[in-house]
Amino acid sequence: MTDIKIPNVGESVSEVTIASWMKKAGDSVKKDEAIVELETDKASQEIVSPEDGVLEEILVAEGDVAEIGKVIAKLGSGSGKTSSKETKDANKGDAETKSQTEEPSSDEAADAGSALDIDVPNVGESVSEVTIASWMKQVGDTVEKDEPIVELETDKAAQELVAPRSGIIVEHLVAEGDTAKVGQTIARLGESNSAPAKGKPDAPSKGDEGGAVGGTPSVNKDSGSSDAVAMPSAARILKESGIDAADVEGTGKDGRITKADALKAKDNPPVKKSSSDKSDSAPKTPSAPRELGAREERVRMSRLRQTIARRLKDAQNTAAMLTTYNEADMSHIMAMRSDYKELFLKKHGIKLGFMSFFVKACVQALKDVPSVNAEIDGTDIIYKNYYDISIAVGTDKGLVVPVLRDCDELSLGGIEKGIGKLGEKARDGQLSMDDMSGGTFTISNGGVYGSLMSSPILNPPQSGILGMHKIEKRPVVVDDQIVIRPMMYLALSYDHRIVDGKEAVTFLVRVKECLEDPERLLLDL
Template sequence: MSVEIKVPTLGESITEATIGEWLKKPGEAVKADEPVASLETDKVSVEVPAPADGVMGAHAAQPGDTVAVGAVIGYLEAGGAAAAPATPAAAPAATPAAAAVADEPAGDLTLSPSVRRLVLEHGLDPTQIRGTGKDGRLTKEDVLAAAEAAKAKAPATPAAAPAVAAAAPAPAGARREERVRMSRLRQTIASRLKEAQNTAAMLTTFNDVDMTAVIEARARYKDLFEKKHGVRLGFMGFFVKAAVQALRDVPAVNASIEGDEIVYRDYVDVSVAVSAPNGLVVPVIRDAQEMSVATIEKTIGDFGKRAKDGTLKIDEMKGGTFTISNGGVFGSLLSTPIINPPQSAVLGLHRIEDRPVVRDGQIVVRPMMYLALSYDHRLIDGREAVTFLVALKNAIEDPTRLLIDL
């Protein structure tokens, strides 16, 4: 008896997805709720769980296919038969680690597609790897570290060298191309960014900020902060807190246009851009105006880990009234970020570098950062944009203002 594997409900307003990859091949044993396929939506990658125990049957859709919510993408056959056994000649040659992977003991674990791929590539037993992710989940870093440890313990194999050397070298001067289908996430990012350029009257204004006070505060309190709150004290906590305060002073920057109306909000939901395997994703810190710096740092840290593991939920990407994008972590000196509709503004942070500046008539060297605010000029005037950046700059250069609400 076959059980249909269907595309699960993906969240409000999401009606279809793209098959990313199959995590189970026909004939492989599957346990209930074990991921059998990954789907790409316009917001995030999600996994399709097996509806019951059984054996993976036929795939009704292939990687790259667009499928609607509720569509049948595969079948699960009843019974607990394992995958076809190895041939007698091959069985003795299988190493314990390879056999463990073939038998898929990871069915008791929840592995993201990228982690599962690494486990299989390196022939590791995931049950023997200690996970450092949330709830003990395995991360890519855990698998890579285990692979390096296994490589260091393995004896040298001189016989393998000639085989590598025998590989045919690429012809001199060869020019190659590779065509890779754009993921649904990348297609959506391209569409939304272009939509923002076509719809909003975008303008960017700049300022710079002296990071001396924040760097000194971080150096002074980082150990105590981590000991008390269990998370590192970074710069984003300061910037989110300062942005919330500046948005309260200039509410238009936190507003949006809907039809012929302007929607003003008494809350701040900050979208923060974080790196994921398939590109940037933008989870939302909700009600940031109610949070301490410690709570903000914990939330961002959790988003960052789960973005790498591919476990962010779709609902965590929705909404947002203002975006902060930190290109400085990649070394960016200056940029003009693009608004994330229907928001009306985005703040770009950049790298910190020592530059000569004038203080009290003297040229001194200070750690400086450029700030960029891109905004919809239909709603936000230049005066309001500059006022927002100056308020943010003042709060960062004198963090005491964040404590006494100035």
């Protein structure tokens, strides 16, 4: 008997509501088949069956509340209420599948019996499929328990999948660049003495002709080379760059050409071996034009980049976006940072930056102007009484926006530590779905890249985003005197459907006041 428990569905979520049972007691279920839908105050999520069996007992009824970790059902073994028609159809499908599949050899059968399926895990709410970004272990490679074997990419983040036990990769079922459903088997892990599956080379991803996947030698039909083994991602780069794999020296295991090798060859094209071999017999043509290489490069967008593009365009199409501007004198904050930077570092173990002041200033302004911390849901307005600030972070793979929770309860030190941890996870590709969901307001710092002024785009379904910019010394008038001050332009983009112009200007002025007079933050003014 297997207990079906409420999983951890997100930070700060302690209980869920049973929205609907998709299976009844006595029903048979398959592995990874949805059995119940859970609902929180932020989103809904399905729980799938961990194995084949029968739903023996339902312990929590629809509409009732259950705490995280509570057992809500019991799954037993058996056939359940599967109809004779379903059984007949299933048997028919199995027979057809078997007839269309080549009979495995005795060695393969032995390997299959001892092999462990590597399935795509549930990587987050509302995520139904992932892209195989890169295989970190190839067919035939030995792996240790908890060693990364493949990098998965969703529309929000990248995640490494580790080996559940020690063994040997005997088969890849999904090639790099292809997509796989949650729960789908993408590889098989055999025992230490297992051999790679015979007659089952990895299926090449689209556009990989001429490359090799999973250790299968690539054959370049034009040059006749057959001894260059290129990884899938490397094969794509070489093909798009018009470089023969035989001309590239691989640094990977057994001389395989890695992605790094391909990128290096792309930047510094190697001398063609085929042309040098024929130089003695072929007549030389001094006036022949010099090869310029590829003038264009076509690369498929990552799922993360596709989602960024779609969400930003949706924001423009849906919201009535408008931007208001102001500027802030950063003198006082810069002086405070200079005076207390050593004490702050000694106590909190992290440097005092500008972002913590901006987070605190925005929280203060959000309390004064609640509409900027609200969102539109159909014909309703949802006002948020909490302050989860999204911090835009640029990474090599694109823009991600992790969320710092309950910023109104954090000190400057707590904010700096939280931002530091989120930034580190973003750079390492370790952000989870929970890390990037549920924000109420966003701060984007284009100033770190030198931006003097910009109009940030909303992060749906939020109604406001603050743009920070470069601090630059400029002449300003103070007490009828022209003085030089470190100034920063501030930009607030907002959804005019819910935030009026007066409220937007009031919000930005409040942020300006808190930055120019940081004591306001201490006195809650």
